[in-house]
Every structure is written in structure tokens, then in C-alpha cells.
Amino acid sequence: MRVGVLALQGGFVEHVHALNKLGVSSLEIRSTQDLQTPFDALILPGGESTVMGRLLRELDLYYPLMDLIAQGMPVWGTCAGMILLASELEGEVNTHFALMPITVRRNAFGRQLGSFSSIGMFEGIGEIPMTFIRAPIIHGADKNVHMLAEYDGFSVAARYDTMLVTAFHPELTNDTRVLQYFLGMTGCRH
Numbered sequence: 001m002r003v004g005v006l007a008l009q010g011g012f013v014e015h016v017h018a019l020n021k022l023g024v025s026s027l028e029i030r031s032t033q034d035l036q037t038p039f040d041a042l043i044l045p046g047g048e049s050t051v052m053g054r055l056l057r058e059l060d061l062y063y064p065l066m067d068l069i070a071q072g073m074p075v076w077g078t079c080a081g082m083i084l085l086a087s088e089l090e091g092e093v094n095t096h097f098a099l100m101p102i103t104v105r106r107n108a109f110g111r112q113l114g115s116f117s118s119i120g121m122f123e124g125i126g127e128i129p130m131t132f133i134r135a136p137i138i139h140g141a142d143k144n145v146h147m148l149a150e151y152d153g154f155s156v157a158a159r160y161d162t163m164l165v166t167a168f169h170p171e172l173t174n175d176t177r178v179l180q181y182f183l184g185m186t187g188c189r190h
């Protein structure tokens with residue numbers, strides 16, 4: 001079992017550390033060459049989605065990764081990663097992979113004062129720490145999207161098929177249960 005972590009920009013290292021902690025191999029993906037190593041699941045980290053979207057295209061990673069996700073490779077997008085997966089971005093014309101039928105509002109808690117931590121319920125796990133950094137929210141979704149967590153009345157985690165998204169950053173806490181939930185989606189137990 002190996003998990004690919006998109007490593008172009010943003011908080012990928014924290015995901016790699018969390019995987020290490022669980023004894024799961026990771027593969028940092030920076031170029032098409034990296035895709036020659038097989039991997040079973042993909043993490044799209046937090047960061048700046050506009051920059052990541054541009055780099056994905058410039059480095060020719062956009063279509064290969066889109067194909068893998070479309071073919072059912074389990075994917076977890078945290079924060080900017082969730083923005084990359086969303087089919088609609090409120091008030092914006094450009095989307096990125098656009099494979100998950102959700103409407104996402106970027107920087108939903110404000111740009112400057114938008115970073116904070118809380119504790120919230122995650123379906124199937126229980127109470128977890130939630131760290132938000134200029135976080136998006138899920139503002140609308142297809143009926144087949146299953147909401148997993150809310151903060152202050154806003155949807156902040158969801159699942160659709162083989163796709164998991166969280167507006168917050170479990171990888172910035174010591175709590176690995178959301179990662180374990182994701183690994184569970186791949187059919188492996190940790």
C-alpha cells in the first residue's frame with residue numbers, strides 16, 4: 001500500500017509525516033516521472049489552490065491525475081485539495097479537476113482572521129480536532145454527496161464515492177483518525 005501525496009506546493013509534508021506515523025509508504029508527486037511508481041491512493045494537500053492548479057497544468061500532471069481519480073483511485077483533498085476536486089467554485093469561472101459534484105466557497109471564514117481550531121463531530125469517528133486555515137466550505141452538493149462534518153452550521157467534510165474532502169487539516173493535529181478513515185476507503189486497515 002502506497003499513498004501518493006501531491007507535493008507541488010502547500011502542506012504536503014504534514015501528510016507524509018502522518019502516513020509515516022501509521023507505517024504507510026508515501027510517494028511525493030512532483031513530476032510525471034513520479035507517476036511511474038505505482039500508488040494506491042492520492043492525497044491533495046492544503047495550500048493555494050490557484051497556484052496548485054496552475055502547476056498541475058504546467059507540469060503535465062493535470063490529466064494523468066484526473067484520469068486516476070476518475071477511474072476510481074481513492075482521493076482525499078484537504079482544504080485547497082477540496083477546492084481542486086470541486087465541480088463548482090462559487091463566484092469563479094475556473095475550476096480544477098471538477099470531479100466531485102460540490103459547490104465550494106473559498107476563504108469562507110475571511111482571509112485574514114480565517115485561521116482557527118475547534119472540535120467537531122465527524123460521522124463514523126466522533127469528536128475530532130478541526131484546524132481551519134483560510135478554509136473553504138461546501139455550500140451545495142449533489143444528493144449523492146454524503147456530508148460527514150459541520151462547523152457552525154457549514155458543511156466542512158464530505159464523501160462521494162471514492163472521494164473524501166475536508167475543509168480543515170487533520171494532518172496538522174496528532175489525531176490520525178480521518179487519515180485512517182481515508183485508508184479504510186482504500187480497503188486497507190490501519
Ligand code: GLN
Nearest residue numbers: 046047048049079080133
Ligand atoms: N484559501 C486557500 C485556497 O483558496 C486554501 C487554504 C488552505 O488550503 N489552507 O486555495
